[in-house]
Amino acid sequence: MTHSLHRAGTIEDLGCDYVIIIRAEKGYNQEGSAGKCKELLRLFQKHDAVNITGARGTNYKGNVLETSLDSIVEAFKDGNSPYCVFDTKEKLESFLVELKEKDFGLSVVVSGLYDSIRSICDKIGIVPHTTNHSLGVWGNTSLLPDGPVLEITTMCGHGMVSRYLVDDLIEKIRAGSLSIEKAGIELGKPCLCGLFNPKRAEMLLRKLTADGNKERVNTGVKGWAL
Amino acid sequence: MIDKELCIGCGDCLPVCPVKAIGLETEYAEINEEMCVECGVCYRAKRCPVEAFKQAPDLPWPRIVRRVFSDPNAPHSATTGGWGRGTAEMKSNDVTGRYKRGMVGIAVEIGRPGVGETIRNIEKIAAPFARLGVEFEPLNPLTSLMEDTKKAIFKEDVKNERVLSAIIEFLIEPSRLAEVVGALEESSAAATETVFSVAMINRVNPDGAVPNIDALEKLGYRASPNAKVNLGLGRPKAEV
CATH class of the missing domain: 3.30.70.260 (ACT domain)
Structure with missing residues (x-):
């Protein structure tokens, strides 16, 4: 796991x-x-x-x-x-x-x-024992959502946070029917393990709903951009 | 499943499905059974205003394969008895000593992030690693679905099952890192309908340095700047 x-x-x-x-x-x-x-x-x-x-x-x-x-x-x-x-x-x-x-x-x-x-x-004064590093996403990466959406969904490693839910909540934020804070919490509810970071989600949602937003992270690479 | 008698066709449930398996028909929402991975998100989301979502307590074999790999709240009672898609891997390595110095752990999670894949296609992605002659982790639930663990051939009755993700785990000697990267490239070409995420596990050197990161870079690949780090605070300590 x-x-x-x-x-x-x-x-x-x-x-x-x-x-x-x-x-x-x-x-x-x-x-x-x-x-x-x-x-x-x-x-x-x-x-x-x-x-x-x-x-x-x-x-x-x-x-x-x-x-x-x-x-x-x-x-x-x-x-x-x-x-x-x-x-x-x-x-x-x-x-x-x-x-x-x-x-x-x-x-x-x-x-x-x-x-x-x-x-x-x-x-x-702690010497780490073992590390596990990601070597990135491989295969048909065109199937993945754009960078900031992927940043939100990958905060649940079991994949419980749907990219379509992110899109849906962004629409609601833009329509004024949902606050960014509540959307951050809403996105974290499906994450059974509680590893979803609602504060980081808020930050990303602010960027996603800001005027003139552009994609920032190309995650469709083998290995990760440093 | 959706109770069609209750469903009012509002469509509020559609966005919660990670694999877009819920569609809206003329009068009610319907689940595409082929695409559904039985993750249970639609049921747990409690978004339905009329509570039309029901979760079958038991699924028959082989349909249950979808649930145990895709729903983190479902144990692998029919196979390994554990939870989740893989094993505890390095999370308790300080006490289990599974990953020793001089070895590298490789984990290939097929379908992640958020795409999913059938066992039939997972077989194609696993094949290049089998050709390397690696031993797939016997405690991994995906290995338990293999008919032939040497060739990564899966049991025929599970091949049409779709899961949100499943993990191939194995150990190699560091000298075989280039071969593994070659196999990853081969698997990547075979993954036309999905993606997979790759992880490399290393026992930290006594001086605190992480081995094999430089070797990976020499091969033209980089590790992520974020990592999982076992702090070594567990007891009893493994002798590794």
Whole structure:
């Protein structure tokens, strides 16, 4: 599962988008992990994450864009993985400082600009263990939506956010029947894992609905433009 | 499925489908069963003013293949028993030690982002990797659908099923990176009706450097500036 990888965007846009995935692995450290995970969910909130969730199946209650954190915490069981998104590097750093101090002993994955993550790790004394880099989109890339729309839809790695929903909400914003803030939240609701960043979506929607908007990112390449 | 008795044909549901499988007929909305990947977004979206969307609790084999690969909330109970399209890959590598130093993990997610593909065409895209003689990850649910894992031949009864995405996972030695890039180019040419996203997994060197990024650039390809990073905070630590 690579649901936080392959987020399209410029370095500027990706600078406000950091995903956290906590993993308790079956057969290693999963038994009795629910309590730690519940504490971590509260920690996400303390450090002002813009989206939070994680539980699956019958324990799934939605992400915080559509339900309360209390209901998510209440439903968490061993084997569920807490997820969140921070919209600034500063929030990520403050979270990682406290995370390291609390030493939960669970696997922690951060998705975002590698150089930013690495600089925070260097600062707080963490040596990264393993990396997973995207090598881009291949095949018939003419099937993909234009850059900014793709930036929005790829914030849900499971592909739950429809490009056609983005188009629909842009029409509603332009017609004055929906605010950009509400559209950002609306787009994040289908993302079961809560990895969708509504603040970044707002920023992209502002660009998409601005007069004279032009496409900025050509994602139809093998490898990514640096 | 849509309850035609309830549907008022307003069309509000159409944009939520990631693969445009919902169409508006004269009086009601209808799902194109061929295009539908059973992701469940239309049902969960709760956009329908008359609640005409219903989700069948159980789908028969092989239709269920669509749901377990496309709906993140559906477990692979008929195959690997896990969740999602692939495995935990590097997310818990600090405790599992699956990706060791001196090896490179490759993940090819066919259909992503947001296009989807049939298992029949996934077979064509997987073939160049099979010809390299790689071992497809046995715990990956896509591998479990293969009849012949050496040749990446899929079971006949699942070939017409369409999924939002599915992942091929395998390990290689770094010296084979050029061969893999060649296979990616071959697969890319075969992917006329879809796209695929590629990922490269590396165990970080003791000095903190990420191996194989430079080798990739020498081959003419770049890694993304954003990455997933396992911080190595899990316990017990894997000996890798």
